[in-house]
Structures are given as structure tokens and as C-alpha cells.
Amino acid sequence: MSRGRDPSDPRDAMLDHLPALRAFALSLTRNGATADDMVQDTVVKAWTNIDKFQQGTNMRAWLFTILRNTYYSSRRKLNREVADPEGVMTATLSVKPDHDGHLNLTDFKKVFETLPDEQREALILVGASGFSYEEAANMCGVAVGTIKSRANRGRARLTALLELDGNSPMEMTDSATMAVVAGGGSVLR
Amino acid sequence: MTQKKQGEGDRIAALIDQNLKLVYSDLAQEELPNRFKDLLDVLKAQDTASATRR
Numbered sequence: 001m002s003r004g005r006d007p008s009d010p011r012d013a014m015l016d017h018l019p020a021l022r023a024f025a026l027s028l029t030r031n032g033a034t035a036d037d038m039v040q041d042t043v044v045k046a047w048t049n050i051d052k053f054q055q056g057t058n059m060r061a062w063l064f065t066i067l068r069n070t071y072y073s074s075r076r077k078l079n080r081e082v083a084d085p086e087g088v089m090t091a092t093l094s095v096k097p098d099h100d101g102h103l104n105l106t107d108f109k110k111v112f113e114t115l116p117d118e119q120r121e122a123l124i125l126v127g128a129s130g131f132s133y134e135e136a137a138n139m140c141g142v143a144v145g146t147i148k149s150r151a152n153r154g155r156a157r158l159t160a161l162l163e164l165d166g167n168s169p170m171e172m173t174d175s176a177t178m179a180v181v182a183g184g185g186s187v188l189r
Numbered sequence: 190m191t192q193k194k195q196g197e198g199d200r201i202a203a204l205i206d207q208n209l210k211l212v213y214s215d216l217a218q219e220e221l222p223n224r225f226k227d228l229l230d231v232l233k234a235q236d237t238a239s240a241t242r243r
Contacts, residue, residue: 112209
């Protein structure tokens with residue numbers, strides 16, 4: 001019997017993880033076509049290397065790890081250096097809250113995209129995807145403290161660029177935000 | 190004073206994470222392009238074919 005027909009084949013669960021994997025790819029690459037190519041490469045690699053997946057462990061984390069390795073490997077191949085690793089250039093960018101004081105999600109996305117790869121990645125893994133710091137550290141091949149530091153630096157930069165303070169609203173109620181939340185458009189592209 | 194600053198920092202971090210979750214969940218809810226389902230079908234078919242040959 002083929003492994004694909006085996007009822008205990010972990011690859012059967014792969015499809016369920018693809019939306020989250022694609023969201024991660026989009027947040028890393030900031031380009032829809034590149035993200036889809038990354039996901040495709042990841043699926044093929046995962047499928048053909050399923051014997052390296054340990055049953056009972058987190059398949060989503062495994063897929064995310066393959067995708068991020070694919071991403072950084074392709075970046076190295078293209079010899080694309082991180083143009084602004086410490087955000088020196090983006091430090092000059094800031095977004096003020098709307099007149100009504102509400103934080104606009106569109107502005108948030110715009111500023112988020114300016115963060116260095118490693119900070120964006122840490123925030124997506126820990127802040128958005130629900131991975132623990134330990135899981136994110138394993139996926140990135142770094143110490144837990146490094147992931148915490150990257151996430152904290154990312155949050156600090158967002159705080160500065162968005163000019164957030166203790167009075168910033170917890171809810172985003174502006175129309176642009178609600179349109180996006182309601183599924184009105186693509187993001188991070 | 191320090192506690193107040195800490196509380197403010199926690200509140201801002203929560204706000205940022207809330208926004209991140211919104212952005213991310215919006216992305217994850219996008220319809221998956223057919224190419225991925227097709228790809229999985231092709232990979233399964235290849236496995237089946239190679240198992241049959243054995």
C-alpha cells in the first residue's frame with residue numbers, strides 16, 4: 001500500500017495547514033506570487049521527506065520550518081542582502097493615528113512590512129500564529145532569548161513608528177479597518 | 190511609576206499582538222488557490238503509481 005493511502009499518513013493533514021502556511025509565506029515574502037511558489041516548494045519538500053517528520057510532533061511547525069529555510073535559502077541564492085537590517089532607514093518613518101485616535105489596520109500593515117525579516121518573522125510566529133517562544137526558537141534555529149529579543153524589538157519599533165502610547169485604543173473601529181477585517185481585501189502584498 | 194510603565198507596555202504589546210492576529214487571520218482565511226490541491230493530488234497519484242509498480 002502506498003504511504004499516500006495509509007490512514008496514518010501524516011501527509012493527509014497537510015492540506016489543513018496550507019492556509020496558515022501561505023499566510024506565513026505572504027508575511028515573509030510580502031509578495032503573493034513568490035509566497036505561492038514558496039508554499040509549493042515547501043509542500044513538495046515535505047511530501048518527499050515525510051520520513052523525516054516525527055509522528056506526534058507539530059506538523060504545522062515542521063512545515064513552517066521548511067518554508068522559512070526555503071525562503072532564506074532562496075534569498076541567499078539571489079544574493080539579496082537585507083538592505084536595512086536594523087531598520088535605520090525605516091526609523092524615519094512614522095504613522096500618526098487617525099483624527100479620531102483610532103489605529104488604522106492599513107497603517108499597521110504598512111509599518112509592519114518595514115520591519116526587518118527576523119523581527120517580522122518572530123512577531124508572526126509568536127504574536128499571530130500562536131507558537132510558543134520555544135517552538136519559534138526551534139523553528140528558527142536560535143535560542144529562546146533571541147526570539148524574545150526579536151519580538152520585543154519588533155514591538156518596540158512598531159510602538160515608535162505608530163506612535164502608540166498608553167492612551168491608544170484597544171479596538172480598531174475605523175471603516176478601513178473594518179473593511180479589511182470583514183475580508184474586503186488582500187493584505188501584506 | 191515603574192508598574193504604571195510596565196502596565197502601559199503590556200497594554201501596547203497586547204494591542205500590537207491583537208493587530209497581528211487580525212492581519213494574519215485575514216490572510217489565513219483567503220481561499221487557497223487550486224494549484225495546491227492539484228499539487229497534492231499529483232503527489233498522491235505519483236505515490237500510488239510508484240507503489241503499484243513495486
